[in-house]
Amino acid sequence: MENDDKFLQEFRRDPPAGYARRLRETLREQEEGAPARAWRPLLAAAAALIAVVAALFAFPAVRAGAQSLLDLFRVRSFVAVPFDGARMDKLRALDRDHAAMMIFDHKDVLQEPGPPVVQSSLAAAAGPAGFSVAAPAYLPAGLALDTVAVSREGRARLSVSASRLRDLLAALDLNDVEVPAGLDGQQIAVHTLPVVIQSYRSDRHRLSLIQARSPEISLPTGVDLPRLGEIGLRILGLDASEARRIAASLDWRSTLLVPVPTNASSFRSVTVRGNPGLLITTTKPDGAGADRRRAGTVVLWTEGERVFALRGTLDPEDVMQVAESVR
Amino acid sequence: MTAEDALFARMETRSIPAAAVDWDAVYVQQLPGIYNFFRYRVGDGPVAEDLTSITFEKAWRARARYRRDLAGFSTWLLAIARNVAVDHYRAARPQLPLEAAASVTTGSTPEDVAVRRSDLDRLGALLATLAGRDRELVALKYGVGLTNRAIAGITGLSESNVGTLLHRVVQDLRARW
Numbered sequence: 017m018e019n020d021d022k023f024l025q026e027f028r029r030d031p032p033a034g035y036a037r038r039l040r041e042t043l044r045e046q047e048e049g050a051p052a053r054a055w056r057p058l059l060a061a062a063a064a065l066i067a068v069v070a071a072l073f074a075f076p077a078v079r080a081g082a083q084s085l086l087d088l089f090r091v092r093s094f095v096a097v098p099f100d101g102a103r104m105d106k107l108r109a110l111d112r113d114h115a116a117m118m119i120f121d122h123k124d125v126l127q128e129p130g131p132p133v134v135q136s137s138l139a140a141a142a143g144p145a146g147f148s149v150a151a152p153a154y155l156p157a158g159l160a161l162d163t164v165a166v167s168r169e170g171r172a173r174l175s176v177s178a179s180r181l182r183d184l185l186a187a188l189d190l191n192d193v194e195v196p197a198g199l200d201g202q203q204i205a206v207h208t209l210p211v212v213i214q215s216y217r218s219d220r221h222r223l224s225l226i227q228a229r230s231p232e233i234s235l236p237t238g239v240d241l242p243r244l245g246e247i248g249l250r251i252l253g254l255d256a257s258e259a260r261r262i263a264a265s266l267d268w269r270s271t272l273l274v275p276v277p278t279n280a281s282s283f284r285s286v287t288v289r290g291n292p293g294l295l296i297t298t299t300k301p302d303g304a305g306a307d308r309r310r311a312g313t314v315v316l317w318t319e320g321e322r323v324f325a326l327r328g329t330l331d332p333e334d335v336m337q338v339a340e341s342v343r
Numbered sequence: 344m345t346a347e348d349a350l351f352a353r354m355e356t357r358s359i360p361a362a363a364v365d366w367d368a369v370y371v372q373q374l375p376g377i378y379n380f381f382r383y384r385v386g387d388g389p390v391a392e393d394l395t396s397i398t399f400e401k402a403w404r405a406r407a408r409y410r411r412d413l414a415g416f417s418t419w420l421l422a423i424a425r426n427v428a429v430d431h432y433r434a435a436r437p438q439l440p441l442e443a444a445a446s447v448t449t450g451s452t453p454e455d456v457a458v459r460r461s462d463l464d465r466l467g468a469l470l471a472t473l474a475g476r477d478r479e480l481v482a483l484k485y486g487v488g489l490t491n492r493a494i495a496g497i498t499g500l501s502e503s504n505v506g507t508l509l510h511r512v513v514q515d516l517r518a519r520w
Contacts, residue, residue: 021513023520024485027466029387031378031395039396040370043403 034105091230091323092270094294094316097262101277103188103253110187119184121177129170132213134163141166145210147322150227154341156334158218167211176202184251193250205234216328223328223335225342230323242268249273274316286315288324288339293317297332315339366406370399373417376487377424383482384428386467394431398424421487421497425479432475469516477512484509 135141138149144166151161178200185193211228242263249259252275266273276283276296283296296314313335314327326339377398381391402420470478483494491509495502 020517021485023462023466024481024513024516027383027463028379028485028488029382031374031392035392036374039374039399040367042396043366043370043399 091272092318093267093292094272094274094318095266096276096283096294096296097249097252097254097273098278098283099253099275104275104277106188107251110184119177119181120174121180123175124173126171126173127169129168129208132165132167132211134165138164138214140164141212144168145212147229149212149214150225150322150324150342151214152216152225152338152341153343154338155216155223156218156221156330156338159216159221159223160218162215162217163213164215165213167208167213169210170206170208172206174204174206176200176204188251188253190250192256193247207232207234221329223326223330223338225338226325226327227322229321230318242266244268272316286317286336288315288317288336289319289342291317291319293339295332295336366403369416373420374399376417377420379486379488380421380424380482381428381486383470383486384478385431386471387463390431394424394427398427401427418497421483425497428479465520466516469519473512473516477508480505480509481512481516 133144135144138151138161141149141164149164178195182195185191185195208231209229211226214225216223216225245266245268246259246263249263250256254262274283274294274296281296281298283294286293286295294316296316298312298314312327312329313332314325315332315335316323316325317339318324324339324342326335326342328335328338330338374395378391378395381394381398385391385394398420401423470481473481480494480498483489483497484491489497491505492502494500494505498505500508
């Protein structure tokens with residue numbers, strides 16, 4: 017049977033690259049270890065910022081002044097920084113897989129955390145986590161614990177590439193930002209501690225509670241942290257004056273900046289169990305495809321030595337009520 | 344029990360630990376076929392993207408329960424896609440009214456059509472006039488790229504029946520192209 021079907025064959029098309037990338041990110045949230053990535057769009061940006069700032073901290077001129085002492089970054093509080101989502105798209109496009117690696121040229125994994133391991137219960141998760149796992153005492157009707165998993169400790173050392181940073185600045189048309197001399201080859205150490213991921217599910221909603229002791233980033237001390245943070249903020253797309261103003265107002269050793277896309281989210285400071293936190297509501301962005309259903313609420317807070325993130329498709333009020341019940 | 348639950352319930356228990364699977368590779372391999380299945384099945388554009396997303400998200404949610412060999416994964420994914428398409432047509436009005444198809448075949452010179460519509464639009468409009476089963480066969484054949492034998496295995500039709508039906512559909516489309 018001979019079908020003259022060329023016109024049908026030519027209807028076939030490759031999926032649009034942007035759509036394919038967004039869908040892949042959505043699916044990663046479901047993969048092993050990916051419950052922690054439920055808030056990936058926000059934290060990927062934060063991680064990129066931290067990496068940029070941390071890399072800039074490794075400036076040898078300041079190391080001389082700091083002698084051999086190390087400064088240590090730990091998350092104690094959160095600050096939202098509104099930014100244009102198009103900038104993050106551009107950063108992702110520049111380095112699709114590892115945005116934070118775009119200024120590093122070498123990574124030594126000293127301790128591989130491996131994928132999160134599903135545990136039989138919250139009590140069972142306490143062992144590998146190294147702490148008693150907190151859980152919500154209140155859940156909206158229908159939601160029930162689906163899985164609990166623990167990601168283990170990891171250590172890595174990253175080597176800064178000045179040329180990559182220059183390329184990045186050039187690609188972003190940040191021609192007025194100077195790369196500090198002597199930056200190339202400087203190293204920072206990243207220590208991630210066990211992370212516990214609880215996933216709750218109902219017919220209509222999903223909720224994830226992530227908790228861990230703060231990751232630690234070791235870097236040379238004595239630097240002009242606000243100045244270096246300012247460069248990181250410029251990379252995120254803030255204009256020079258705004259970047260300078262924000263950079264000067266923060267404690268860069270303990271504040272995790274959470275970039276919030278201006279076109280798809282809103283945020284406000286909140287108090288969770290008496291501790292300062294940040295509530296981000298992600299609205300449905302314009303556009304087609306996988307993004308259409310990505311609306312939800314994230315609340316971030318610290319309590320003692322622990323960092324919490326609660327993310328769900330619930331209303332902000334319900335998410336806050338659940339957060340207040342975590343103990 | 345949903346159609347997907349029924350599918351999962353039929354899965355065998357032999358085989359590959361989920362952690363050992365390169366999901367990046369699976370995704371890259373499977374996405375074009377599923378995406379094009381929906382383009383032929385429901386039309387080009389955001390609806391095809393949305394249904395593709397729904398299919399993959401359903402499959403990924405249950406992939407830990409998927410214990411068969413990976414060669415069977417595409418068949419399983421396709422079964423989910425077919426159910427998603429059926430649900431879509433149950434829940435929604437047809438994306439293109441029949442009157443739109445009429446404009447492809449009547450009242451316009453080829454030159455007018457060429458000016459007004461791209462080939463993609465024209466073929467999309469023609470596909471929208473097909474009966475559900477015929478359109479699914481076209482989607483499986485040209486969107487996914489399956490052989491008639493594979494289509495027969497999925498649809499329950501005989502291989503010769505698949506060939507005959509496809510021949511008839513393609514000739515009909517060709518005549519109106």
